[in-house]
Amino acid sequence: MTNPILAPELLELINTGDTAKLQxxxxxxxxxxxxxFVAALDDGDVWRFLSAIPQQQSAGIFSHFDLDRQVQLASGANRQAMARMLEELPHDERADLVQRLDPQVAEQILPLVARAEREDIRKLTSYAEGTAGALMSSDYATLRPDITVAQSLEQVRVQAPTRETVYYIYVVDGEHRLIGFVSLKDLILAKPSQLVRDVMHQEVISAKTDDDQEAVAHQIEKYDLLALPVINGDQRLVGIVTVDDVMDVQEAEATTDFHKIGGTSLIGVNLKDAGLALLYRARLPWLLVLVFMNVFSGAGIAYFEDTIVAVASLVFFLPLLIDSGGNAGSQAATLMVRALAVGDVRLRDWFSLLRKEFVTSLLLGVTMGLGVMLVAGFRAPQIIVPVGLTMVCTVLFGSLVGMSLPFLLTRFKLDPATASAPLITSIADIGGVLIYFSIASWWLSDTIKAAGN
Amino acid sequence: MTNPILAPELLELINTGDTAKLQxxxxxxxxxxxxxFVAALDDGDVWRFLSAIPQQQSAGIFSHFDLDRQVQLASGANRQAMARMLEELPHDERADLVQRLDPQVAEQILPLVARAEREDIRKLTSYAEGTAGALMSSDYATLRPDITVAQSLEQVRVQAPTRETVYYIYVVDGEHRLIGFVSLKDLILAKPSQLVRDVMHQEVISAKTDDDQEAVAHQIEKYDLLALPVINGDQRLVGIVTVDDVMDVQEAEATTDFHKIGGTSLIGVNLKDAGLALLYRARLPWLLVLVFMNVFSGAGIAYFEDTIVAVASLVFFLPLLIDSGGNAGSQAATLMVRALAVGDVRLRDWFSLLRKEFVTSLLLGVTMGLGVMLVAGFRAPQIIVPVGLTMVCTVLFGSLVGMSLPFLLTRFKLDPATASAPLITSIADIGGVLIYFSIASWWLSDTIKAAGN
Structure with missing residues (x-):
């Protein structure tokens, strides 16, 4: 791909009003x-550029601006131009845009939009976020079952310029109920005299308007579809979700899970554009929760103050031991959250995975226990046994919590990714402190008594 | 989607050899x-089923088995049937399968495969993993530029049954160099008498065989393509990458990053199927590295033994303070790793993001510092100042390390996701211990001296 045009040259074409060269x-x-290129220009220049080229092409370019830029442009002075643009944009994208507009701005623009298109926007913006309805587009191609393949190709030609895709075409009855589906490839391969009803596939994979968007993505991926039809409660076809929309959904869902497991709630914003206040609010809640949870580990330590004063070297290994539990737990939680998200693992797999986790983390704990005993051997030989034992127990504890928590959250219809690394770390801290000092107090009881006297 | 067939009934149809009903x-x-359904049957039953139905359909079903099951089936006794299957499978999938086979098994099957197909497999398996070459398929549709649209539709009909897609068709010259591209929609909309060369798009977005698969995925996503052509060093068309393959790549890449940031290296395996040894090996390395890194935090504490013995209540807040640094650092690292992965942020953004991180984490640190001072006020009023100050400093330290490490790794061409939560936690531990006890020793120097005497 070569880029024959650079922004300054483009700007000159806009300023000289050279429509032919622009096209x-x-x-x-x-x-x-x-x-x-164009997104980087001033709003005024963008609009002058967009109105200098054919409407369909200007809509094609506009729809590649990111949503924030679209909102900026729509909120400017060009109400009339924006209304024309809304008429040309893909139906799903314009619905997303209108949803993001300031209500006052939308109220000024929508009356200028042609009635049928306005109705369509109203309908598409009425579905709850995260559902198939909110994701779908209404510019799909349809056919009736009782025409020939030759006639259907004629109709496809007519519909093609204004539809999101004509590679999948949906067959509907007089009530607009979905009764079948043909691909453009099917039509090309069929005899021109055949009836659509004889060529179409009757088993159509479809979604309902209130299906979760992740489920829609899974279906498109599983069945290798280019688009999935969406029906309402009456089996009537109301939209399609295309594969490119689903790619965006998958990326966004992965990002959300990623952020959640890291203990933040930043959603749908480019990190570079995120303001200070937004970042602060996205990060503070978990950190504060964890500050107050850690009050318990502090209280645990306070309870064992005598032990610590008697054998101060115990403190040397405190960060290592509690963090090892947290680290092993974060590993287990991360593996589980992702496996649940991509569907590799289901709720019913919990018990068999728990058994496997038990053995794996026991082996990990023993290995790490031997490692830390090696270190303790040099520095503080009298606590070598409690340190080693604690390592085994904390790794086991952290891992079992880390792997179980995502299941538990799923069981109660909560998001498993809430089992974030910071949360697991804090739970492992509390457990680790209690385990460590309990074992140490028992093992070193003679020393502690001697120190007390 | 209804499921009229259940596995036991299917098994009966296979056993009675009822070919008509099976079809x-x-x-x-x-x-x-x-x-x-079929994947759950015994190998023998699967093969009997697959040979009872038309070859093209049996390949369609086989290609939906997951790769492990495909390898199992290929490694069984049915060499001849497997060779026929390879001839029918999509070219990219069969290359992936052959690559995963035991070399001995592959050596027995490949000679039974038709010569042209065998050559194709050899070529596709020769590209390095993770490149466009390894991802692409060679069953794409092509046209010559000097035929009419009517003739081209005839050719598309001929090619359609054996091609991965005919919605995008690539125009090549006599040397098989890529010179243009038409969509099936373009052909349908064009006049039958027009020449392909006049209808085709000359600016074709393409990839090179050694391009990274993530770059290919970004291109398909950015340009909303159904497929991307792949050319070799001589501009010759050698394959296409389709959107469904790219969805799998994106999911796999997200999973890998997810696992890495959690401190594990489990790649390309369903967690449910992963054996104990594999899980142990995937998790142990980082845990062990971190055990030995934490030796430094232990040494740091040992250095301050006098301080601890003099003011034992300092230990109450140790887990909280060091983990807050680790948690804030994990948040920053997670945000940054994902933003780098999806391309929201680039290397050159480091400095501006560093400034933003500094202010954000300072605000977070101050808020959390006030929180912990509230707690310390009740339990140990004499250390309220060092505890609060340390909170601010450790959160700042952890955050700056967490946000910078992914950049540093990228700078040295390493994977930013190596900046895992466990790694950040350990670095924050060491920093936290030194910061805490340094501040405390300075603030409480009188108390410590008094205790020493």
Missing amino acids: EAVEAVHPAEMAD | EAVEAVHPAEMAD
């Missing part, structure tokens, strides 16, 4: 590429 | 669905 430039460059 | 069943159910 030439637009045809030579992919809309996504062009959008990257 | 009927296969036509009523999606191949992905059917694969779920």
